[in-house]
Amino acid sequence: MSESIFKTIDAERRGTTFEEVVSQLREMIHNGDLRPGDRLPPERDLAKLLGVSRPTLRAGISSLAAVGVLQPRRGAGTFVVEAEGPPSLDSSPLRLMASLQRFTPAEMFEARRSLEMAIAGLAAERATGEQMAEMSEEVTGMFASLDEPEQFLVHDMRFHQTVAAASGNRILTALMNMVATILFEVRSKTVRRARDLKESAEMHRKIYRAIRDRNSEAARDAMRDHLMLAQKAQEQEEADAIHQPSS
Ligand SMILES: [Zn+2]
Numbered sequence: 001m002s003e004s005i006f007k008t009i010d011a012e013r014r015g016t017t018f019e020e021v022v023s024q025l026r027e028m029i030h031n032g033d034l035r036p037g038d039r040l041p042p043e044r045d046l047a048k049l050l051g052v053s054r055p056t057l058r059a060g061i062s063s064l065a066a067v068g069v070l071q072p073r074r075g076a077g078t079f080v081v082e083a084e085g086p087p088s089l090d091s092s093p094l095r096l097m098a099s100l101q102r103f104t105p106a107e108m109f110e111a112r113r114s115l116e117m118a119i120a121g122l123a124a125e126r127a128t129g130e131q132m133a134e135m136s137e138e139v140t141g142m143f144a145s146l147d148e149p150e151q152f153l154v155h156d157m158r159f160h161q162t163v164a165a166a167s168g169n170r171i172l173t174a175l176m177n178m179v180a181t182i183l184f185e186v187r188s189k190t191v192r193r194a195r196d197l198k199e200s201a202e203m204h205r206k207i208y209r210a211i212r213d214r215n216s217e218a219a220r221d222a223m224r225d226h227l228m229l230a231q232k233a234q235e236q237e238e239a240d241a242i243h244q245p246s247s
Contacts, residue, residue, distance in 0.1 A: 043058070187234055194237060200233070
């Protein structure tokens, strides 16, 4: 794979969100410029090639990892998923429907809450030591990025993906990823207005500890509390955005 296949994203399309990264990489996979098993160039190089910041690139990669298109492997880089890899559902029909406003944010949050509570309960029963270590790492990452909301959101996404993987149920995981990816994309537009990242990091730590203690009931409760608060935070950020539009 030659690096020249990566096209710089047009300056005027370079949004503050990572959607352009997602659509460009998807297009390259669709066209066969990127094939299953290919490794993406190192983050620094790829950010330069696409003309986006590293947090934006990271968010785009996380989003594609959430729907099973890319797979970050620790210490080895990020790979295009092998064709025979774990099944994933394409989120685009859901995304389209969401954009047609058939789903309200309240419905999306309710669906996510139901799925993630079930997932957290199962993760408390089934998580491996390695998965728990990954959850702990993402929580540490959240506390380290309290002043960088976009980076915080990447750790937040990865935390939920790890808990989902730890549930051991691929159907619940695929459904959760579809719903959560849409919500994370919406959130990425307002997250820099976030006020409560420390409280959010603490709630993730509570979920992690309940899973580590193999306490399903506590894991479900902590996940419910976290997602109720996340919904309120998002509603608040959107209200702020309407009252004080950014320049
Ligand atoms: Zn979260």
